[in-house]
Amino acid sequence: MTLVVHRGATWRVGLDRPEAANALSPALVEGLHDVLAEAAEIRPEALVLEGNSRHFAAGFDLVGLSRESDASLAHRFLRIGLLLERLATAPYLTVAVVEGSAIGAGADLVAACDHRLAGPDARFAFPGARFGVVLGTARLRGITDPSVFLGGGTVAAADAGGLVTGTPGDLTAILDAWAGIDPATRPALLAAARPVHDADAALAALARSVIRPGLHDRLSAYRRRVRSPRSHSEELA
Numbered sequence: 001m002t003l004v005v006h007r008g009a010t011w012r013v014g015l016d017r018p019e020a021a022n023a024l025s026p027a028l029v030e031g032l033h034d035v036l037a038e039a040a041e042i043r044p045e046a047l048v049l050e051g052n053s054r055h056f057a058a059g060f061d062l063v064g065l066s067r068e069s070d071a072s073l074a075h076r077f078l079r080i081g082l083l084l085e086r087l088a089t090a091p092y093l094t095v096a097v098v099e100g101s102a103i104g105a106g107a108d109l110v111a112a113c114d115h116r117l118a119g120p121d122a123r124f125a126f127p128g129a130r131f132g133v134v135l136g137t138a139r140l141r142g143i144t145d146p147s148v149f150l151g152g153g154t155v156a157a158a159d160a161g162g163l164v165t166g167t168p169g170d171l172t173a174i175l176d177a178w179a180g181i182d183p184a185t186r187p188a189l190l191a192a193a194r195p196v197h198d199a200d201a202a203l204a205a206l207a208r209s210v211i212r213p214g215l216h217d218r219l220s221a222y223r224r225r226v227r228s229p230r231s232h233s234e235e236l237a
Contacts (some may be wrong), residue, residue, distance in 0.1 A: 002028040005035055010046045010175055021058035022051050024105045028061075029079050036086050045179055045186075046093035048171070049109060051100065056122070059104025062223050065216070073219065074210035077133060080105050081206045084136055085199045088112040091187060093178050097168050098122040098157070108136035111143060111163060114194065115174055118157035118164040127152035131222040134209040138202045142195030 002025065004014040013035055015022040022028075039047055051057055060080070087094060087109065096102075096113040100121060107124045110116050126149045128135050140146045144162035148155055157164050166174070181189065 003031045003035060007042075007044070009044060009179065010048060011035075011039055011044045012048050012050065014050045015052075015057055018052055018055070020061065020063065021055040021101070022106065023058040023061035023063070024080060024109075025061040025063075026076060026079075029076070029083055032083055033079070033086070036083070036090065040091060044092050045183075046095060046175055047090065048095045048097060048175075049113065050097045051102075051106075053121075054100040055106075056096070056098040056100060056102040057106025057109060058101065059106045059127075062219065065219060065223065068216060070213065070215045073215050074207075077135060077210045078203075078207060080108070081135060081203050084108055084112045084139070085203065088139065088194070088197065089199070091190075093174075093186070093190065095171065095174065097171060098124075099168065101125075101154075103154075104128060105135060107149075107163075108139070111136055111139050114190070115165050115170075116163055117166045117168050117170055117174075118160070119168050120157065122157040122164075123154050124149065124157070124160055124163060125152060125154045126150070127222070127226075130225075131218040132209055132212065132215070134205045136202075138205070139195070139197055142197055 001016050004016045006012040015028065017023060017025065017028060060077070094113040095115040095117065096110040097117045098110055099119045101123050102110050103125045104127055107126055110124070126136070126140065129150060130152045137146065140149065144160070148159065148161055
């Protein structure tokens with residue numbers, strides 16, 4: 001199991017790979033695509049993405065990297081890029097609740113949500129530039145100062161600027177307020193509140209970065225640089 005989904009007026013979607021810090025494996029990414037496709041048909045009031053107390057999501061799963069090719073890695077990144085666009089344009093309110101680490105593509109999942117709630121131990125990093133992948137950068141620019149993150153280092157929730165819009169304790173009030181809005185008005189409110197974003201340009205930038213030859217080598221070099229005595233799950237992009 002990679003996801004735990006509780007359906008109702010609000011869908012609660014829990015990332016469930018604790019042994020791998022909720023890293024975005026192909027199975028987890030496709031599972032999220034399936035959930036978002038189902039939600040687009042059913043139209044819940046809201047969808048809440050959650051991890052666990054240690055990890056929201058560690059990002060692109062590098063386990064099994066030796067068996068990958070440039071082409072397979074590029075395909076995986078593009079599927080994540082499409083997932084981010086799907087989440088960012090969802091026809092319902094989206095909320096990310098972050099208690100621990102949100103790294104790389106995991107942090108991009110957070111940035112794609114309407115509300116981004118972070119606990120005191122939450123931390124974020126966008127290390128894609130270190131291996132030449134442009135994922136979610138344009139969206140990050142739309143909600144906060146990207147210079148805080150573009151070096152790829154880890155940033156605490158208190159220093160994350162507009163990436164963080166509240167704390168997990170705000171979730172109930174946010175959902176209650178949203179439930180009180182006329183359903184016919186919600187799409188217009190979402191359209192007005194969401195940052196202006198050129199999805200085609202963002203996906204084109206991602207595609208150009210991942211089709212550049214040597215993606216596998218760049219990821220392998222990145223993994224060697226960050227490898228430590230910690231578990232593999234801490235080494236994920």
